[in-house]
Amino acid sequence: MPSLVLSLLFAATAQASIPADDVLARVEWATAVPELTTLLSELLKLRTVNPPGDELLAVDYLDAAFQKEGINTERVLLSDGRASLIARLPGSGKQRPLCLLNHIDVVPVEAARWKVDPFSGAVKDGFVWGRGALDMKGMTALEAMTMIQLKRLGVELDRQVIFLAVADEEVDSQGVDSIVKLWDKVNCSHVVNEGGYGLQDLFFPGQTFHAISVAEKGAVWMKMIASGAPGHGSTPVPGRAPEHLSRALAKLATRKDRVDWNPALMEAFRRTGVEHGGLSGAILQSPGLLKLLVRPKLMKTPPTHAALTDTVNVTGFFGGKAPNVVPSEVGAVLDCRILPGHTAEALIAELTALVDDPAIRFEVTSTTNANQSPWDDPFFAALAERAVEGQEHAVAGPVVSVGYTDSQALRPLGVHAYGYVPFIINGELLATAHGDDERVPVSELQPGLRRLLGAVLDVSLDVPEGARRLLPTTPTGPR
Numbered sequence: 466m467p468s469l470v471l472s473l474l475f476a477a478t479a480q481a482s483i484p485a486d487d488v489l490a491r492v493e494w495a496t497a498v499p500e501l502t503t504l505l506s507e508l509l510k511l512r513t514v515n516p517p518g519d520e521l522l523a524v525d526y527l528d529a530a531f532q533k534e535g536i537n538t539e540r541v542l543l544s545d546g547r548a549s550l551i552a553r554l555p556g557s558g559k560q561r562p563l564c565l566l567n568h569i570d571v572v573p574v575e576a577a578r579w580k581v582d583p584f585s586g587a588v589k590d591g592f593v594w595g596r597g598a599l600d601m602k603g604m605t606a607l608e609a610m611t612m613i614q615l616k617r618l619g620v621e622l623d624r625q626v627i628f629l630a631v632a633d634e635e636v637d638s639q640g641v642d643s644i645v646k647l648w649d650k651v652n653c654s655h656v657v658n659e660g661g662y663g664l665q666d667l668f669f670p671g672q673t674f675h676a677i678s679v680a681e682k683g684a685v686w687m688k689m690i691a692s693g694a695p696g697h698g699s700t701p702v703p704g705r706a707p708e709h710l711s712r713a714l715a716k717l718a719t720r721k722d723r724v725d726w727n728p729a730l731m732e733a734f735r736r737t738g739v740e741h742g743g744l745s746g747a748i749l750q751s752p753g754l755l756k757l758l759v760r761p762k763l764m765k766t767p768p769t770h771a772a773l774t775d776t777v778n779v780t781g782f783f784g785g786k787a788p789n790v791v792p793s794e795v796g797a798v799l800d801c802r803i804l805p806g807h808t809a810e811a812l813i814a815e816l817t818a819l820v821d822d823p824a825i826r827f828e829v830t831s832t833t834n835a836n837q838s839p840w841d842d843p844f845f846a847a848l849a850e851r852a853v854e855g856q857e858h859a860v861a862g863p864v865v866s867v868g869y870t871d872s873q874a875l876r877p878l879g880v881h882a883y884g885y886v887p888f889i890i891n892g893e894l895l896a897t898a899h900g901d902d903e904r905v906p907v908s909e910l911q912p913g914l915r916r917l918l919g920a921v922l923d924v925s926l927d928v929p930e931g932a933r934r935l936l937p938t939t940p941t942g943p944r
């Protein structure tokens with residue numbers, strides 16, 4: 466009897482379970498990689514520069530690629546020439562869907578400064594070049610190829626896997642807003658989107674840190690307006706608006722940093738320390754020593770300074786029409802970014818107290834709230850495990866993004882959103898996103914696809930309870 470039960474069990478397991486690694490072994494990498502290179506190169510040829518966007522060009526291209534594979538698609542039209550694309554792979558519905566999110570618009574270029582035509586899709590000197598290669602058509606190509614591979618391999622999924630290529634991330638977020646409106650039809654529990662990368666030598670030489678964004682700072686854009694009586698430019702009179710403004714700006718420059726040690730960053734430092742070992746590693750694992758010894762360096766480095774504090778950045782000025790007229794109002798434009806848990810109201814109260822001048826007022830022009838996903842999560846664990854797989858001296862950890870992405874619009878719907886583009890790059894390449902000569906190494910396309918496809922399989926394969934790859938998760942919060 467026991468032997469009969471056992472053989473039945475084995476038969477059932479053999480039939481139903483396809484562990485993720487077995488699926489990865491069935492991928493025809495020799496053809497998948499050139500296909501992926503072509504897919505990315507073709508996407509980079511499409512001028513989806515926002516404004517105006519023209520994302521329909523990329524929607525048409527991706528739609529055709531999915532149709533050829535028999536993958537269901539649906540367009541969400543925004544306006545003339547602008548659309549987003551949804552593609553779906555069916556699943557048994559045991560889990561809520563998983564979304565592969567990307568945006569297909571790109572920022573403008575200064576083409577004359579580039580070594581290649583930014584819209585040629587050039588594959589040259591070991592790189593795929595073009596505006597959007599990193600931000601974020603490289604990820605679009607990885608996500609599309611993940612869908613295509615899952616379909617071709619006939620993988621049984623226990624949840625829908627939904628590809629979302631949205632318009633207008635770089636300007637107004639109309640694309641993700643239109644997806645939010647039809648969320649009933651999407652309803653993902655988890656999303657992977659842009660955010661971090663695998664960054665070489667980030668904290669220690671020789672160590673790669675895979676930054677998986679779990680949170681984004683909120684953006685509070687405002688005007689700081691000074692008012693006073695107008696008058697003739699020939700005769701200086703104390704208390705006029707420009708004088709109030711320059712005093713207020715001088716006070717803003719004295720603003721003290723208030724560090725908020727976000728638990729995500731503490732966890733990232735802890736993991737980095739564990740991997741690195743030694744005295745430096747021990748310091749990173751100790752919150753007390755970290756705050757005492759590493760704080761000055763973190764505050765001096767603009768990206769970590771921005772990740773640990775609410776920032777106030779003067780980005781423009783307005784007011785005054787003629788050199789000989791003192792205007793009644795002049796102002797500065799402030800781009801302020803606040804950490805998760807902080808509010809625009811608290812920041813305005815702080816700035817009002819600091820400036821301490823009734824002739825100055827703050828007017829908020831737009832706000833997005835900071836939000837955060839947990840990292841004690843199976844999909845986060847899968848992304849982190851696949852990120853470091855097969856590498857020496859690599860670590861993956863949660864970070865706070867200082868910029869905005871479309872993930873911010875989805876977290877209020879209860880979505881766990883993670884920002885991770887699975888390419889390993891260095892600081893020089895990272896600086897090409899939104900800059901000149903944006904490019905991605907051809908050598909990262911295969912590992913990138915493997916990392917993403919592996920993580921998707923880890924959390925979506927329809928396998929019996931217990932046959933799923935068990936991944937270590939860590940609790941949310943500092944240790």
Ligand SMILES: [Zn+2]
Nearest residue numbers: 600601634659
């Ligand atoms: Zn982007």
